[in-house]
Amino acid sequence: MSQAIKKVVAEFLQEAGKKDRDIVVLCSDSRGSGAFGPYAEELPEQFVEVGIAEQNLVGISAGLASCGKRPFAVSPASFLSTRSMEQAKVDVAYSNTNVKLLGISGGVSYGALGMTHHSATDIADMASIPGMRVYLPSDGPQAKCLMKELVKDTDPAYVRYGRNAVEDVYEEGNVPFVMDRATTVREGKDLTIIACGEMVWQAKKAAEQLESEGIHARVLDMYCIKPFDGEAVRKAAEETGAILTVEEHTAYGGLGSLVAQLTAREHPTRVRSLALPDAPVVTGTTPEIFKHYGLDAEGIAKAARELVG
Amino acid sequence: MEAQEWTRLAKKAVDIREEVVKMIYRAKTGHIGGDLSETDILVDLYYRQMNVSPENQKDENRDRFVLSKGHSVEALYAVLADKGYFPKKDLETYSQYGSKFIGHPNNKIPGIEMNSGSLGHGLSVGVGMALAGKMDKRPYRVYVVLGDGECGEGSVWEAAMAGSQYGLDNLTAFVDRNRLQISGTTEQVMHQDSAEERWASYGWNVLSIPGNDLYSIDDAVDLAKHTKGKPTVIVANTTKGCGISFIENKAAWHHKVPSEAEYQEALKELAERRATL
Numbered sequence: 001m002s003q004a005i006k007k008v009v010a011e012f013l014q015e016a017g018k019k020d021r022d023i024v025v026l027c028s029d030s031r032g033s034g035a036f037g038p039y040a041e042e043l044p045e046q047f048v049e050v051g052i053a054e055q056n057l058v059g060i061s062a063g064l065a066s067c068g069k070r071p072f073a074v075s076p077a078s079f080l081s082t083r084s085m086e087q088a089k090v091d092v093a094y095s096n097t098n099v100k101l102l103g104i105s106g107g108v109s110y111g112a113l114g115m116t117h118h119s120a121t122d123i124a125d126m127a128s129i130p131g132m133r134v135y136l137p138s139d140g141p142q143a144k145c146l147m148k149e150l151v152k153d154t155d156p157a158y159v160r161y162g163r164n165a166v167e168d169v170y171e172e173g174n175v176p177f178v179m180d181r182a183t184t185v186r187e188g189k190d191l192t193i194i195a196c197g198e199m200v201w202q203a204k205k206a207a208e209q210l211e212s213e214g215i216h217a218r219v220l221d222m223y224c225i226k227p228f229d230g231e232a233v234r235k236a237a238e239e240t241g242a243i244l245t246v247e248e249h250t251a252y253g254g255l256g257s258l259v260a261q262l263t264a265r266e267h268p269t270r271v272r273s274l275a276l277p278d279a280p281v282v283t284g285t286t287p288e289i290f291k292h293y294g295l296d297a298e299g300i301a302k303a304a305r306e307l308v309g
Numbered sequence: 310m311e312a313q314e315w316t317r318l319a320k321k322a323v324d325i326r327e328e329v330v331k332m333i334y335r336a337k338t339g340h341i342g343g344d345l346s347e348t349d350i351l352v353d354l355y356y357r358q359m360n361v362s363p364e365n366q367k368d369e370n371r372d373r374f375v376l377s378k379g380h381s382v383e384a385l386y387a388v389l390a391d392k393g394y395f396p397k398k399d400l401e402t403y404s405q406y407g408s409k410f411i412g413h414p415n416n417k418i419p420g421i422e423m424n425s426g427s428l429g430h431g432l433s434v435g436v437g438m439a440l441a442g443k444m445d446k447r448p449y450r451v452y453v454v455l456g457d458g459e460c461g462e463g464s465v466w467e468a469a470m471a472g473s474q475y476g477l478d479n480l481t482a483f484v485d486r487n488r489l490q491i492s493g494t495t496e497q498v499m500h501q502d503s504a505e506e507r508w509a510s511y512g513w514n515v516l517s518i519p520g521n522d523l524y525s526i527d528d529a530v531d532l533a534k535h536t537k538g539k540p541t542v543i544v545a546n547t548t549k550g551c552g553i554s555f556i557e558n559k560a561a562w563h564h565k566v567p568s569e570a571e572y573q574e575a576l577k578e579l580a581e582r583r584a585t586l
Contacts, residue, residue, distance in 0.1 A: 024444075051474075053471070059436070060434070060440065060468075063433065063438040066373075066437070067373070068441065086427055087430060087464075090427050090430055096416075
């Protein structure tokens with residue numbers, strides 16, 4: 001089945017908010033984009049509209065958190081990770097306030113709207129802030145597992161997910177989820193494809209294609225960019241000898257960089273990174289953009305063949 | 310405010326200024342001009358108006374204070390030490406290797422609610438604190454001190470919009486209107502006049518006062534407490550470097566460190582002031 005992660009997250013918070021009045025959702029004229037309309041209708045006392053003002057969105061969230069609230073600040077990932085990056089650094093991470101930043105419409109979700117609306121640097125932006133955790137759930141069922149953890153804990157986090165419906169990688173009610181541990185989507189011995197966010201489903205499809213050709217690819221879902229599951233990467237390097245990383249993000253400071261740093265330090269391995277270019281991306285729909293840069297199943301399979309071939 | 314109370318506060322203000330000068334002279338760093346201009350505001354808030362003390366620092370109903378102009382932290386450190394949040398002796402480590410007493414507020418230090426230093430953050434945080442108070446129907450009040458140069462940050466005005474949008478009458482902001490910033494006068498660098506009209510146009514209750522006058526500060530805070538339906542901004546027309554004649558009203562003293570001779574002269578002036586009280 002396919003569903004939009006944003007809907008899963010919003011519905012989860014609406015249910016959680018009914019039981020916990022300290023849960024507060026803040027939007028920057030983004031309730032529609034984030035699917036928080038029904039939440040705002042049902043829980044108006046636990047909803048704050050700040051208008052088009054992302055810095056204020058995050059600063060207000062920090063103030064609420066410092067007084068015991070559990071705020072979730074919702075804004076397009078492109079703006080949240082850059083316009084309000086300093087508030088994320090100072091008011092949230094440095095001050096250690098319990099603010100969860102929800103970067104909606106992440107990556108190239110906005111397709112033809114162009115570079116202003118793409119968040120191709122948010123992993124690097126947010127993961128480089130001391131004290132900020134970074135998560136990119138791959139589908140609805142996993143996002144729900146992640147939210148269950150985040151709603152309980154008290155530390156800052158940034159979560160990025162896309163705008164459009166995505167195919168489920170996991171089965172609802174049967175998600176192999178351990179907080180801050182990469183999920184092994186499938187086992188394999190010839191190489192490991194490490195992906196995050198929407199790229200995981202593409203990686204899974206690629207692995208199925210490769211399997212039919214006799215290439216056994218392990219697929220790791222690195223939804224937890226920070227804290228990073230280095231152990232899973234080290235094991236992949238040791239056991240499969242080649243790693244292909246796939247991310248809806250620039251190569252600078254993203255998943256590929258993290259994997260390469262870790263393997264260079266702990267188990268030097270061939271690593272190839274598939275990522276968005278160091279340039280504004282081509283105009284198109286999200287699938288067209290993925291295909292253009294080889295970030296779809298076909299492109300991933302091609303890169304995998306080259307890597308093991 | 311009774312005359313006797315005024316005297317008590319005025320003496321405190323001298324004590325705090327003296328501690329600020331000592332701290333900055335010892336460490337050879339600090340923002341002396343802004344410390345001295347905001348001192349009277351801090352004294353009225355911490356020694357008379359706010360219900361904060363080391364004993365109630367975990368109390369959910371305590372008043373909240375945010376020093377948005379975080380570089381003027383030395384005066385805040387002096388106040389918190391004097392109130393007993395930590396030993397006065399700790400101030401000797403200010404800016405020293407490994408000290409938690411850095412040049413801007415951080416909430417690892419007892420009594421400090423939020424980290425600041427980068428300008429334009431504090432008012433948004435104060436709006437969030439005040440909103441939380443409204444949501445939970447708590448009686449506490451929130452105070453934020455901004456610099457006038459700081460009001461060049463656009464985020465201040467995002468917060469100003471939200472403060473009036475949500476009718477946060479439990480929020481009071483001070484603008485330390487000393488009319489100077491690092492590069493010169495505020496009017497030369499990026500004009501702020503009329504600060505009062507700007508804030509009024511954003512829907513705030515505006516009070517403009519002589520900002521180093523304890524009676525005026527105290528009356529303004531009282532008025533803010535009785536203002537319903539909107540937040541109050543107190544434009545405190547202060548003198549940068551207030552209390553030490555050769556530091557007063559000179560942009561160069563934004564973060565200049567006194568020489569040995571200047572240090573002695575500053576202490577002498579403060580002692581003379583104390584003798585008049």
